[in-house]
Amino acid sequence: MVKRGKFNQDYSNKIVFILTIMVILIVATSTWVVLNKLSDVSVNSQPKVVSITKIIEEGAPAGGAVGLTILQSPKEEGIE
Amino acid sequence: MAVSNKTLSIILVATMFIALFGAMIAWNRINGISDWGTLTGAWNGPSDNSTYGSVNLSITSQLQINFTLDNSSFGSGYINPGQAACVLSTGLTAVDTRCNSFNPPGSVKGLYLENIGNEYANLSIANMYYSATLLGGLNPGYAWKWTPETAGNVTCNTTTKDVDLPSPEELQNLTVTNYPGEIGTAVGKTLCSIFNYTATSNAINITFVLDIPQNAPPATLSDIWFAYADAVV
Numbered sequence: 001m002v003k004r005g006k007f008n009q010d011y012s013n014k015i016v017f018i019l020t021i022m023v024i025l026i027v028a029t030s031t032w033v034v035l036n037k038l039s040d041v042s043v044n045s046q047p048k049v050v051s052i053t054k055i056i057e058e059g060a061p062a063g064g065a066v067g068l069t070i071l072q073s074p075k076e077e078g079i080e
Numbered sequence: 081m082a083v084s085n086k087t088l089s090i091i092l093v094a095t096m097f098i099a100l101f102g103a104m105i106a107w108n109r110i111n112g113i114s115d116w117g118t119l120t121g122a123w124n125g126p127s128d129n130s131t132y133g134s135v136n137l138s139i140t141s142q143l144q145i146n147f148t149l150d151n152s153s154f155g156s157g158y159i160n161p162g163q164a165a166c167v168l169s170t171g172l173t174a175v176d177t178r179c180n181s182f183n184p185p186g187s188v189k190g191l192y193l194e195n196i197g198n199e200y201a202n203l204s205i206a207n208m209y210y211s212a213t214l215l216g217g218l219n220p221g222y223a224w225k226w227t228p229e230t231a232g233n234v235t236c237n238t239t240t241k242d243v244d245l246p247s248p249e250e251l252q253n254l255t256v257t258n259y260p261g262e263i264g265t266a267v268g269k270t271l272c273s274i275f276n277y278t279a280t281s282n283a284i285n286i287t288f289v290l291d292i293p294q295n296a297p298p299a300t301l302s303d304i305w306f307a308y309a310d311a312v313v
Contacts, residue, residue, distance in 0.1 A: 013085060016085050026103075034106045037107070050135045056141050062146050063305065066191070067301060068182065070215075071157060071158040072158060074161060
């Protein structure tokens with residue numbers, strides 16, 4: 001009975017140890033996979049959210065005039 | 081309280097299942113966004129009815145200049161007999177006594193150019209004639225002067241002004257080599273690298289002085305001044 005009980009206790013300790021290792025591996029693996037996937041999301045998704053366009057409407061050239069009329073002077077008209 | 085190995089084993093097994101279940105849920109949620117390897121964002125998921133919104137904003141501005149006063153007319157007249165020449169000028173109330181019948185703009189400004197838009201402008205100007213080609217005769221004079229509304233570089237930044245053009249307030253006689261419309265300058269010569277649009281600092285006054293020689297041929301004369309505005313880069 002003593003031997004059997006010790007055997008069961010040793011065996012149980014072994015199972016607990018293996019289960020603990022499995023839990024650690026599973027949690028670590030799943031965490032790594034999920035984080036890896038999430039990092040793909042953050043790297044690849046570059047949303048173009050805001051587009052700002054500045055439009056400059058150009059008007060036509062402006063123009064101004066300078067003018068005068070030069071007449072023949074009376075004296076010149078008299079000579080002619 | 082002692083915890084038996086059996087209890088620990090049950091807890092660990094439960095933990096494994098919870099961890100696996102959680103990982104599966106996370107995995108499925110992420111895969112629901114997009115396929116493996118081509119994940120480009122939630123809105124491109126081919127298996128999802130996902131959509132996305134974008135914000136588009138257009139800002140429109142006006143680049144517009146205008147000659148508020150666009151006609152500088154001296155009327156018609158002649159040079160009094162016996163006089164060698166006659167000088168007419170904008171901005172003068174008194175007419176040269178050697179001139180007869182002309183009607184200069186007087187105290188009225190010559191040509192008044194304004195930036196009426198809401199954008200800084202790169203301003204170029206051009207005209208068609210210079211002294212000899214406009215008036216003719218012996219030693220004619222056709223000079224111009226420009227005055228910014230606000231001194232310095234406030235109204236007109238002259239950093240890149242064409243060297244042929246005069247400085248502000250400098251009277252310059254137009255010759256074949258310096259007039260703004262000189263052949264080869266398709267859109268004139270640069271006067272202001274930045275022409276301001278701010279009220280009270282957005283105008284340039286252009287005045288003229290004409291020195292008409294006695295032997296200038298009688299004719300009706302006209303010169304056109306053009307102003308071009310480009311966006312400041």
